[in-house]
Amino acid sequence: MADTILKAINVKKDFVLSKSRKIEAVKGINLEVQAGEIFGFLGPNGAGKSTMISMLTTQSKPTSGEIFINNQQILENPARARKKIGVVAQHNNLDKGLTARENLTYHAKYFGLDDSTANQRADEYLEKFGLKDRQHDYVKSYSGGMAQRLKIARAIIHQPDILFLDEPTTGLDPAYRAILWEQILTLNKAGTTIFLTTHYMEEPEQLCDRIAIVDKGEIQAIGTTEELKELIPANNIISITFSNFSSDIAKQAKELPEVENIVVKENELLLYVRTAHPNFNPIMEWIKTLDTSLETISLSRSTLEDVFIHLTSKGGTENGRTE
């Protein structure tokens, strides 16, 4: 069993705006992340993701609840916790009056690296993230994508045990997005745990070991992509086309095992099944008994995006409450 690297117990965050108005940004989240995992924390705008990350990384204090990194309460010794943590915040929190190189080396030295290691790592990451030629320019002169790449380099330069990435690929072009993922996977293989938010659903679907879907400050579901897909009723679709189609075929199809619903689209029969791994044998046996021949049969899966839409409210999710 892997060790738990991060644990949140009933973590809440209220923002008090005035005597009568309070925003419950995080409403009592419990979660555990295992060492070595790539953990996705997904939710719509305003769900509470960045607020949760700021508490997990000691940047803000929970209204209530407890957070442990490597079984140590982070607020008992925030400086100790920060050494284990790398953070790519959603907003640009670089020191804009310093050069890129200075941002990296100052950060590395703050975390205890000696001069030579700090410089060596700065060289490595400036090269990797395409910033070598601009390394001596002030960060205030950087484009959005360049600043994002520098934020990522800074977050990993002290080789943290757990790396928090709040929408890290936003603003990156496809080439740097690929470089970032390659870098994240390399770090993960070397043992770094990854805690990630993103709005690009294909990224967590491919990369995350487990995903939590959060909405309105609460976790709606947690599990592997496959486990989450099982939460959607009958969202795996077997599509069958026949040489000739009759209404009798549709009537019989309703009786097939595992089939929850059917839809007929011209010559195509769609069977909605609940399981992601349906048993095709009864379907194939049934088709043999029909007075028509099979042309095509295929299975399409629900995607993580379908799960996301199913589990989260659509449209505005600002969760301010007037009390």
Ligand SMILES: Nc1ncnc2c1ncn2[C@@H]1O[C@H](COP(=O)(O)OP(=O)(O)OP(=O)(O)O)[C@@H](O)[C@H]1O
């Ligand atoms: N410092 C703050 N003061 C008051 N309210 C805040 C503050 N920070 C966040 N909020 C509110 O808390 C809620 C959650 O915001 P948060 O930034 O955590 O959402 P998010 O899930 O990261 O959204 P996004 O996908 O847009 O980044 C929102 O209603 C937001 O307006």
Ligand SMILES: [Mg+2]
């Ligand atoms: Mg956010």
